Amino acid sequence: MHIQVGARTDLGRKRGNNEDSFKLVPELNLFILSDGMGGEAHGEIASNIAVETIAAHCSEGVKNKSVPLLAEARPELTEKTNRLVSAIHAANHEIYDSAVKHPAQRGMGATVVSIWLNETRLSVAHVGDSRCYLLRAGELLQLTQDHSLVAEQLRRGIITREQAEKSDMQSVLIRALGIEPDVQVDADEQLLMDGDILVLCSDGLSRMVSDVEIASTLLTAPEMQGAAERLVELANEYGGEDNVSVVLVKVEPTPAGFFWRLWRWLNKPLNS
Amino acid sequence: MPKLVLKFEAAVLKEVPVGAQPVTIGRAPDNDVQIDNLAVSSHHAKVYAEESRLVIEDLNSLNGTFVNNQRVQRVTLKQSDQILIGKHHLVVDMGGTVEAPAIPERKVSAPKVEETMVLDTKKRKELLAQAMGAAGAATTGQEKTQQLADGKPPRQRFASLVLVSGSTDQREYLLSGKLAVIGKSEMATIKLRGWFKPKAAAQISKRDDGYYIGPADKTPTVNGAPVSHPTKLNEGDLIEVAGVRLNFVYKD
Numbered sequence: 001m002h003i004q005v006g007a008r009t010d011l012g013r014k015r016g017n018n019e020d021s022f023k024l025v026p027e028l029n030l031f032i033l034s035d036g037m038g039g040e041a042h043g044e045i046a047s048n049i050a051v052e053t054i055a056a057h058c059s060e061g062v063k064n065k066s067v068p069l070l071a072e073a074r075p076e077l078t079e080k081t082n083r084l085v086s087a088i089h090a091a092n093h094e095i096y097d098s099a100v101k102h103p104a105q106r107g108m109g110a111t112v113v114s115i116w117l118n119e120t121r122l123s124v125a126h127v128g129d130s131r132c133y134l135l136r137a138g139e140l141l142q143l144t145q146d147h148s149l150v151a152e153q154l155r156r157g158i159i160t161r162e163q164a165e166k167s168d169m170q171s172v173l174i175r176a177l178g179i180e181p182d183v184q185v186d187a188d189e190q191l192l193m194d195g196d197i198l199v200l201c202s203d204g205l206s207r208m209v210s211d212v213e214i215a216s217t218l219l220t221a222p223e224m225q226g227a228a229e230r231l232v233e234l235a236n237e238y239g240g241e242d243n244v245s246v247v248l249v250k251v252e253p254t255p256a257g258f259f260w261r262l263w264r265w266l267n268k269p270l271n272s
Numbered sequence: 273m274p275k276l277v278l279k280f281e282a283a284v285l286k287e288v289p290v291g292a293q294p295v296t297i298g299r300a301p302d303n304d305v306q307i308d309n310l311a312v313s314s315h316h317a318k319v320y321a322e323e324s325r326l327v328i329e330d331l332n333s334l335n336g337t338f339v340n341n342q343r344v345q346r347v348t349l350k351q352s353d354q355i356l357i358g359k360h361h362l363v364v365d366m367g368g369t370v371e372a373p374a375i376p377e378r379k380v381s382a383p384k385v386e387e388t389m390v391l392d393t394k395k396r397k398e399l400l401a402q403a404m405g406a407a408g409a410a411t412t413g414q415e416k417t418q419q420l421a422d423g424k425p426p427r428q429r430f431a432s433l434v435l436v437s438g439s440t441d442q443r444e445y446l447l448s449g450k451l452a453v454i455g456k457s458e459m460a461t462i463k464l465r466g467w468f469k470p471k472a473a474a475q476i477s478k479r480d481d482g483y484y485i486g487p488a489d490k491t492p493t494v495n496g497a498p499v500s501h502p503t504k505l506n507e508g509d510l511i512e513v514a515g516v517r518l519n520f521v522y523k524d
Contacts, residue, residue, distance in 0.1 A: 037388040076450045076478060109390055119459045120472045120488075121451065149391065162301050176390040189451035191475040191488055261468070
């Protein structure tokens with residue numbers, strides 16, 4: 001499959017350091033973004049551990065399918081999705097263990113959102129309030145549910161949308177990596193179609209820039225790197241309250257003409 | 273402490289305590305009781321405690337405020353009085369004593385949190401439980417099948433697709449996966465046979481409340497009607513796409 005990638009991370013306007021990390025693994029079609037938390041530079045350490053561990057665990061799993069999964073395989077999900085979930089559990093353990101070994105790091109944690117593309121199938125797995133969006137046919141869809149207290153209260157009907165938007169507690173999470181020895185990972189699978197644009201972003205983007213503006217920026221940008229930079233610029237223009245990171249992955253349309261398909265068919269090995 | 277019971281016809285929507293602060297009623301979102309109805313003015317009326325009495329005052333609303341079917345500007349309320357605003361009723365419940373009403377806890381009080389904080393399991397349960405208490409009686413609307421904070425979704429039945437006509441790799445497919453793709457791709461669940469079949473003709477997602485069919489490269493029809501957005505499938509539905517017909521059935 002052909003993809004076009006754009007990515008950018010920025011300090012923002014108010015913070016002293018950047019605790020966001022992202023990792024692009026285009027040879028595997030795997031993309032990971034993480035937003036760290038914790039005093040000193042611990043947020044950076046946590047988000048870095050998260051993206052590196054996930055990439056390593058998935059790589060290993062591809063090379064050697066018999067590497068055991070760290071969480072019970074969910075039968076309704078494919079192997080790749082289960083592997084991605086397992087990788088996130090691995091990251092949780094690594095961050096938690098690091099804090100146990102280095103007491104100064106206690107309380108450090110990270111969110112994570114990750115996608116793994118596989119032809120017509122997209123695996124999405126996440127913990128926390130970093131998001132994955134899908135832009136398709138001009139419409140921006142949020143694929144992940146935020147694991148924040150406010151989002152949970154809204155889902156349960158405890159508060160209204162207006163109250164949620166005005167809430168003082170928007171950065172209080174109910175799930176994150178590294179905080180407890182075990183973590184609940186949300187995972188889903190979606191169909192992938194030509195022309196789809198996937199967006200991974202930390203809350204530094206989603207809190208500053210509205211969904212409508214994210215969509216219009218993507219629809220008017222000629223290429224993904226420019227779009228990623230423009231989104232970060234917008235977040236800073238609107239205040240840059242937090243570190244802001246975005247990863248964009250566009251599924252390029254493959255040539256669909258008859259002769260191209262005929263050529264492919266003629267070139268397939270005889271026994272496949 | 274006195275309270276107003278907001279009702280729409282027979283349904284109790286909300287109970288609003290009236291304490292030291294006045295309770296505002298109207299269509300605008302900044303009201304304590306927001307009634308989203310065109311017959312209600314944006315700031316329609318307010319109810320407040322005055323000395324030991326409960327008073328309702330109309331805020332120059334267009335359609336008026338009625339107590340026991342009489343239009344009022346400003347009156348004292350008593351037990352069981354029926355206030356009518358638009359089509360909504362508020363019934364007065366004096367709640368025993370009217371003296372010194374306590375300040376109602378309308379919001380979950382918490383300090384403003386600048387840095388990201390994570391709640392551990394115990395704190396999370398406490399905070400969500402506390403918030404539910406402060407919100408008062410259940411709001412109207414459909415009964416959501418809510419999961420517990422870390423509970424598992426309820427047990428699900430699996431459905432199957434049975435081939436009715438067309439050419440695929442199997443005669444029947446158990447939809448045990450979260451995503452089923454009908455198409456020619458290697459990754460497809462229901463693999464189409466034949467020339468020029470699309471990589472992904474249609475998709476079926478398994479969600480907590482059932483199976484939803486949606487378009488991909490083609491627009492499928494369900495019982496003859498085209499489906500342009502993910503649509504819930506029902507027992508017995510006939511799906512047609514890319515020259516293939518499949519019957520959607522639940523298996524026990």
